[in-house]
Amino acid sequence: MKTVSLEQELNPWEAQAARFDFAAQKLNLSEGLWKILRHPSREIIVYIPVAMDDGRLEVFTGFRVQHSIARGPAKGGVRYSPDVTLDEIRALASWMTWKCAVVNIPFGGAKGGIIVDPKKLSLAELEKLTRRYTAELIEFIGPEKDVPAPDMNTNEQTMAWMMDTYSMHMRQTVTAVVTGKPINIGGSRGRREATGRGVMIVCEEALKKLALRRENTRVIIQGFGNVGSNAAKLMADIGYKIIGIAEVDGSLYNPRGINIDDLLEYKDRNKTIVGFTGAEPHNSRELLVTDCDILIPAATENVITSQNASDIKAKVICEGANGPTTAAADEILAEKKVFVIPDILANAGGVTASYFEWVQDRQGYFWTERVVNEQLEFILRESFEEVVRYSETHSVNNRIAAYMLAINRVAHTIRVRGIYA
Numbered sequence: 001m002k003t004v005s006l007e008q009e010l011n012p013w014e015a016q017a018a019r020f021d022f023a024a025q026k027l028n029l030s031e032g033l034w035k036i037l038r039h040p041s042r043e044i045i046v047y048i049p050v051a052m053d054d055g056r057l058e059v060f061t062g063f064r065v066q067h068s069i070a071r072g073p074a075k076g077g078v079r080y081s082p083d084v085t086l087d088e089i090r091a092l093a094s095w096m097t098w099k100c101a102v103v104n105i106p107f108g109g110a111k112g113g114i115i116v117d118p119k120k121l122s123l124a125e126l127e128k129l130t131r132r133y134t135a136e137l138i139e140f141i142g143p144e145k146d147v148p149a150p151d152m153n154t155n156e157q158t159m160a161w162m163m164d165t166y167s168m169h170m171r172q173t174v175t176a177v178v179t180g181k182p183i184n185i186g187g188s189r190g191r192r193e194a195t196g197r198g199v200m201i202v203c204e205e206a207l208k209k210l211a212l213r214r215e216n217t218r219v220i221i222q223g224f225g226n227v228g229s230n231a232a233k234l235m236a237d238i239g240y241k242i243i244g245i246a247e248v249d250g251s252l253y254n255p256r257g258i259n260i261d262d263l264l265e266y267k268d269r270n271k272t273i274v275g276f277t278g279a280e281p282h283n284s285r286e287l288l289v290t291d292c293d294i295l296i297p298a299a300t301e302n303v304i305t306s307q308n309a310s311d312i313k314a315k316v317i318c319e320g321a322n323g324p325t326t327a328a329a330d331e332i333l334a335e336k337k338v339f340v341i342p343d344i345l346a347n348a349g350g351v352t353a354s355y356f357e358w359v360q361d362r363q364g365y366f367w368t369e370r371v372v373n374e375q376l377e378f379i380l381r382e383s384f385e386e387v388v389r390y391s392e393t394h395s396v397n398n399r400i401a402a403y404m405l406a407i408n409r410v411a412h413t414i415r416v417r418g419i420y421a
């Protein structure tokens with residue numbers, strides 16, 4: 001791939017486009033389809049007025065990008081962060097298209113975001129912000145159009161407010177408009193843990209592939225939010241040794257293994273992992289390049305870059321986050337023969353369980369947690385196998401294989417449907 005500046009390397013849209021271009025070229029994708037899929041189909045910018053608790057009026061900027069609706073309704077989370085940019089949401093929206101296609105569920109891709117630091121808002125302000133954002137998007141979302149879900153700094157409560165706002169406008173309860181809701185208002189059992197469970201399932205498959213035993217497998221996880229903490233818990237429960245956890249405010253390291261149940265309890269009480277006595281404090285940046293078998297970046301973009309990729313010691317990288325590895329780092333990791341489970345496969349457990357939630361809401365019939373988990377495991381194992389087989393038969397790395405599989409599926413749908421004029 002071509003050389004780029006660090007600024008370009010760290011732009012998520014460029015990171016997405018670099019892999020897309022490479023995979024599309026390998027597929028011999030026609031120029032027309034290449035043009036269609038390289039661009040989002042719709043980008044919406046909204047300016048959201050909120051009456052703050054102190055009486056001031058504030059205006060926040062929000063986005064919703066729908067990359068593709070070729071295979072079904074657009075699907076993807078909404079994130080609240082001061083760092084949100086349109087380019088980031090664009091990249092994340094197209095990653096959702098590829099992710100849904102890799103696991104072969106009938107959705108397109110979308111993503112939303114609001115430029116806001118949610119820690120600085122009261123609960124009442126967050127509710128107003130969420131409701132007005134939803135109202136501004138009212139004609140663009142819906143069970144058959146675009147189905148939002150949680151992402152960074154949004155959760156089940158955010159989805160409950162979105163569902164309620166949409167329902168008030170429709171004058172009827174429409175549970176299927178968002179996924180990741182609380183279970184008692186149309187959410188799915190198993191959805192909260194699903195992304196972390198998916199990470200565990202694909203790590204299990206990778207171990208089989210590499211003939212490693214989980215009892216001897218040391219894991220370092222970056223990020224202890226929904227994805228990282230659930231992956232840590234589920235993996236520790238079946239015998240993996242979690243030796244390091246990195247968070248924004250500090251990291252923990254214990255080569256004998258961290259007791260995850262104790263850590264979860266500690267974090268629940270203290271709202272941070274810092275100060276936990278069952279491990280040594282560690283430097284977050286160093287933890288990424290500390291010796292381990294599996295490294296799970298489960299926080300945010302641009303964690304593994306051209307600056308640190310050559311120092312990574314892990315045999316396997318399992319991307320719980322979206323876009324944690326830059327395109328330049330891909331090449332370094334490939335040279336080092338690191339087995340990468342790419343984000344659009346590794347973290348697809350969340351959207352797969354979202355698909356189950358959407359199906360259950362539309363059926364009005366709710367599955368047991370066992371059924372949800374079994375179906376999730378079935379889909380992720382199959383998808384893992386498909387990606388690895390594709391990578392072997394086409395002599396490309398796992399990420400490019402996943403992109404090729406996904407692009408092929410979406411392109412096929414567009415070809416068969418034709419272009420409406």
Ligand code: GLU
Pocket residue numbers: 075076077078147148149150151152179180322347348350351352354
């Ligand atoms: N935000 C999650 C993701 O990036 C879940 C999306 C969804 O469930 O729609 O995959």
